[in-house]
Amino acid sequence: MNLPLEHTALAVVGAGPAGLCAAVEAARSGVPVVVLDENERAGGQLFKQVHRFFGSRRHGAGKRGYEIADDLIAECLRAGVDIRLGSSVIAFFPEGELMVDGPGGVYLVRPQAVVIATGASEKTIAFPGWTLPGIMGAGAAQTLVNVHGVLPGKRVLIAGAGNVGLIVSYQLLQAGADVVGIVEASHGVSGYEVHLDRVRREGVPIYPGHRIISARGRDGLEAVVVKDLRGGRTVLFEADSLCMAVGMSPMAELAAMRGCRMVFREELGGFLPWHDEKMRAGLQGVYVAGDAAGVEEASVAMEEGRMSGISAAEEMGSMKKRQAAARRAAVSRRLADLRRGPYGEARMAAKCSLYCA
Amino acid sequence: MDLRVGRHAVLGEMEGGKLVTIYVDGVPLKAREGEPIAAALYAHGIRTTRYSPRLGEPRGPFCMIGRCTECAMTVDGEPNVRTCMTAVRDGMRVDTPGRPGE
Ligand SMILES: Cc1cc2nc3c(=O)[nH]c(=O)nc-3n(C[C@H](O)[C@H](O)[C@H](O)COP(=O)(O)OP(=O)(O)OC[C@H]3O[C@@H](n4cnc5c(N)ncnc54)[C@H](O)[C@@H]3O)c2cc1C
Ligand code: FES
Numbered sequence: 001m002n003l004p005l006e007h008t009a010l011a012v013v014g015a016g017p018a019g020l021c022a023a024v025e026a027a028r029s030g031v032p033v034v035v036l037d038e039n040e041r042a043g044g045q046l047f048k049q050v051h052r053f054f055g056s057r058r059h060g061a062g063k064r065g066y067e068i069a070d071d072l073i074a075e076c077l078r079a080g081v082d083i084r085l086g087s088s089v090i091a092f093f094p095e096g097e098l099m100v101d102g103p104g105g106v107y108l109v110r111p112q113a114v115v116i117a118t119g120a121s122e123k124t125i126a127f128p129g130w131t132l133p134g135i136m137g138a139g140a141a142q143t144l145v146n147v148h149g150v151l152p153g154k155r156v157l158i159a160g161a162g163n164v165g166l167i168v169s170y171q172l173l174q175a176g177a178d179v180v181g182i183v184e185a186s187h188g189v190s191g192y193e194v195h196l197d198r199v200r201r202e203g204v205p206i207y208p209g210h211r212i213i214s215a216r217g218r219d220g221l222e223a224v225v226v227k228d229l230r231g232g233r234t235v236l237f238e239a240d241s242l243c244m245a246v247g248m249s250p251m252a253e254l255a256a257m258r259g260c261r262m263v264f265r266e267e268l269g270g271f272l273p274w275h276d277e278k279m280r281a282g283l284q285g286v287y288v289a290g291d292a293a294g295v296e297e298a299s300v301a302m303e304e305g306r307m308s309g310i311s312a313a314e315e316m317g318s319m320k321k322r323q324a325a326a327r328r329a330a331v332s333r334r335l336a337d338l339r340r341g342p343y344g345e346a347r348m349a350a351k352c353s354l355y356c357a
Numbered sequence: 358m359d360l361r362v363g364r365h366a367v368l369g370e371m372e373g374g375k376l377v378t379i380y381v382d383g384v385p386l387k388a389r390e391g392e393p394i395a396a397a398l399y400a401h402g403i404r405t406t407r408y409s410p411r412l413g414e415p416r417g418p419f420c421m422i423g424r425c426t427e428c429a430m431t432v433d434g435e436p437n438v439r440t441c442m443t444a445v446r447d448g449m450r451v452d453t454p455g456r457p458g459e
Contacts, residue, residue: 038423121424131427133404133417140421148396151360175362219415220404 003099004107008034010312011098011111013089013254016044017298018290018305019117020072025309025327027079029319034109035081036100038088042076043069044119045139046298048146049167065298072302092116092254096285113285113312116255117305120248120269120291125159128214134221138168138245145175153241157224158182159212165245166195172243173202180237183210183226190343210235215242252292255281260288267350268294276355278328279308287312296347300338307331358402377447382456394440394451395421395428406430406440408455430454 010026012019015037027033041047049065063071076083084102091099098109122137124130134153138160141152156177158165161184169179182199187209189196200206213225213234224237248269255273256262260281263274273281273288281288287308290301307328314324339348374390379397388397395406395418405415406428418428423442431452432438440451 122420124419131409131414131416133406133415136417136419136421140419143421144396144399145362148392149362150392150396150400151362152399153360154358220417 005097006107006109008032008109008111009316010034010113010115011036011109012115012117013037013092013098014044014117014119014290014292015039015042015073015083015085016117016119016290016301017046017068017072018119018292018301018308019044019115020069020076021302021305022115022117022287022289022309022312023081023083023305024072024075024079025306026313026318027076027081029310029313031313031316031318033079033081034111035076035083036087036089036098036102036109037083037085040085042073042083042085046072048139048142068298089118089254092258094257094259096258111285112316113287114258115279115287115289115305115308115312116252116273116281116292117288117290117301117308118251118254118292120295121251122244123247123249123269124244125212125246127212129216129221132215132217132221133219134217134240135215135242135244138164138243139248141241141243142168142171145171145177149175151175151177151241152243153221153239154178155180155239156241156243157237157239158243158245160184160245160247161189161191161196161206161208162245162247163191163195164248165243166191166199168243168245169199169204170195170202173199173204177241179204180239181205181207183207183212185209185211185229207235212242248291248295250292250295252288255286255288255292258286259283260286263354265294265350265353267346268296274354277307277332278311279304280311285312285315294347294351297338300335303331303335303338307335359400360402361400377445379445379447379449379451381451382453388445390447391444393421394430394432394443394445394449396441397445398440398451405453407453408457410455413455413457 009032012023012035023033023035046065046069087102144150209229210226213227216223226235250272252273260273262271272294275281279287289304289308313319404417416427419425421441428440429437
């Protein structure tokens, strides 16, 4: 089979915040960049998010996710980045070629360097009835509501009281669904106070220390049986939708296929490609960034993206060593600022365990 | 059942695309041009996209980003099409694989 072959300097896989920031950094220093994303829209998770972000002004705090995405896309286009949508990268061969399934068919790209910024996928938990229609990932529900304007159901139960569970609950309320409760197996709520307050104010009951036992329904979800882990009492929720917000894991199959070493870090969502502080994944010309390099948050993804873009530009000779070092130092400082608080510190420690001497 | 969001608190009116007709197991259904098939089905309260081949259990969209393949249906005769990633087209035929009595 003879597929069309294209050469390029830098190929970025994934047009989420990480990929777009990598592309901007490299393109501004003169590297020709192609960004490939299988979606019809650039922005990754950002364009599904209608809430205002937290963090520093620099990372778009106060803006809504899709607004941050629009700014990044505009920056990329100004820097001359070639963003190709509807383009799935279906292979990354050990020889360094990418196989792309694009609108015009399948082709190969041979880049000098690749940034893998493919994001994360949602985890789930299994219980009797977990395959019933009406049960979906919270991110899936978010896509349905915020992108397609369709509710996942009228009465929604949320599993998981982390940030994603809380935010999706609020977004479902905004769209007119009835959120009948948020169940959480651990005894505390790990999401931010602000998100928690918003759902509380809307009167959504939160059930820490409760575990899902089973889901019932004939042709689709009708009810969810939940057990109170302290008292042992069971509670029945009538619901036509159950959204699972029980964590995400890095999606970095392409790195594994290329031959990168995969390591397991619970705090970062599971298996991820080993990488150093410069976001180099241990093989010549291979970089990772964002959730694919460990699940954190959008602001971290942006900084890691910048880091990988700077490193790639330096190694391709488009950025001077000293300039690259100075820029990386600034990014490192901002990353350290972002990885604060009990969860941030745990993630920082997990990252550090990869490369700190 | 209608699960469409009319007015959204942040996004405003969510009217979007002109209406087209698709045929789901032969039954005509209104959909909005450009939306994925799975979203159009959900909007009408249709949550089952296929039946599992061995046990005949109903399955429905789970990830909405083309990863889990639970939403795979037969579209215009082509099997295993991920309906969360495929936009509706006027006159499209969408069939539920493994439907009892099929
Ligand atoms: C409900 C929710 C609320 C959130 N709220 C916040 C918040 O308030 N603040 C915050 O900082 N963070 C928040 N986040 C987290 C943030 O959205 C993510 O951490 C961030 O989007 C990760 O960026 P990324 O670029 O690594 O990946 P993504 O944004 O996931 O982008 C990855 C991209 O890669 C593409 N892709 C994947 N595989 C391929 C392939 N093989 N070929 C081609 N393209 C591919 C995908 O289509 C996607 O566009 C939230 C997340 C969720 C789910
Ligand atoms: S819903 Fe998962 S692939 Fe379509």
